[in-house]
Amino acid sequence: MASTSSSSNAPLLIVEDDLALQKQIKWSLDRFESVTASDRETAIQQFRRHQPPVVTMDLGLPPDPDSVSEGFKLLEQLLDLDSTAKVIVLTGQNDQANALRAIAAGAYDFLAKPFEPEVLALTVDRAWRLFELQAENRRLQALKVPDALSGLITRDAEMMKVSRTIERIAGSDATVLLLGESGTGKEVLAQGLHNASKRSGRFVAINCAAIPENLLESELFGYERGAFTGAAKTTPGKIETASGGTLMLDEIGDLPHSLQAKLLRFLQERKIERIGGRQEIPVDVRVVCATHQNLKTFIAEGRFREDLYYRLAEIVIDIPPLRSRQGDAVLLAHAFLRRHASEQRRGSMSFTEDAIRAIEAHPWPGNVRELLNAIKRATIMADGQRVGCEDIGLPAPTATDGETSDLNLRAIRERAEREAIVAALARTNGNIVKASEVLGVSRPTLYDLMHRLSIK
DSSP, X not given: OOOOSOTTTSOEEEEOSOHHHHHHHHHHTTTSOEEEESSHHHHHHHHHHHOOSEEEEESOOTTOTTSSHHHHHHHHHHHXXXXXXXXXXXXXXXXXXXXXXXXXXXXXXXXXXXXXXXXXXXXXXXXXXXXXXXXXXXXXXXXXXXXXXXXXXXXXXXXXXXXXXXXXXXXXXXXXXEEOOTXXXXXXXXXXXXXXXXXXXXXXXXXXXXXXXXXXXXXXXXXXXXXXXXXXXXXXXXXXXXXXXXXXXXXXXXXXXXXHHHHHHHHHHOEEOOBTOOOXXXXXXXXXXXXXXXXHHHHHTXXXXXXXXXXXTSEEEXXXXXXXXXXXXXXXHHHHHHHHHHHTTOOSOEEOHHHHXXXXXXXXXXXXXXXXXXXXXXXXXXXXXXXXXXXXXXXXXXXXXXXXXXXXXXXXXXXXXXXXXXXXXXXXXXXXXXXXXXXXXXXXXXHHHHHHTTOO
């Protein structure tokens, strides 16, 4: 788990079984608030409870202080709990091999005993500052939508994760399969993938469900002059047109079975033959596919080739529906209203409070596309500068729809605390001591929480 405590109020953890040395270390670092532990189990409990950004630890711990096995086990557990924590290992004077092994295992630094108090304080201070800088960097990165996906408007954690995945894979040539309900923004993401890839060619999209089967082959692969009646001139297909760029095959689940073998051959050989042609044409193109259908069900029913699926699904990205994107419906609605009000020259328009609550409460089965159309219509139909429920075409919210109390931090926190405590008690079979360790709080604190939340 990544630490969420601010380093300004989280303590330093000192792990040392020699109590005299433990006091000396604590004295050397008296400008830091600190907590102590003398064995591995206590150290884990303290780490869970306080989430310290920095840890100093001895490798020789009970029950066998002459061995380093407990120390390395503790180091591994601490970094498993929080890989961002900075662990400073204290070793014997002639123990450089284990010190280097600790660094390789993820420790931040090491100091040989006996150490200079000033050097230890400086090392801890530098580790603390690095932790703070990295935490701030992660916070800023989490808020940043990749430039290539500037067309994507979201604050939802899952959609931000999708954005970062697309940015990460953009430089490769792997075939990508985008899965999601209709209207979730698959083409926006495919376009963003193309922009981030820096491919010099065009982004070309074709909807496999919108073109009749007898025309789809010529649309995809092109045709030579005289190949069939009406073929007056040689015409490149969409695959060839996208050479050097990205080809998006939307609704790939509707690709006729007769064309699936031909598409598979192209993906394997990266060469095409136009209809009526005898020459193989090499094509360098990134293929992105999208569908709202369950292709694995289609495979079981014999409607989609399994070998083609695995060619298309080198990287699979699931796009969440709008109803599950926390806060995105209203965020998008405001953005769409600004855009369409500007296009329609309606000046500054805004939503009524009821309209915002109605937008939050509506499930949006048509996803972003449905929302976009609703806001566009509202921009045209609204009498004044305020857009209400009737303009959007939504029923007025009931008393419980989108109530402000749903956003009450105290209620949300209590609900989360109750769920966590009940789960911890269930996991530990009602053992209060073990439950407090799992939750990272003291036993008295757990009793207080249980009393306040009426948990028996």
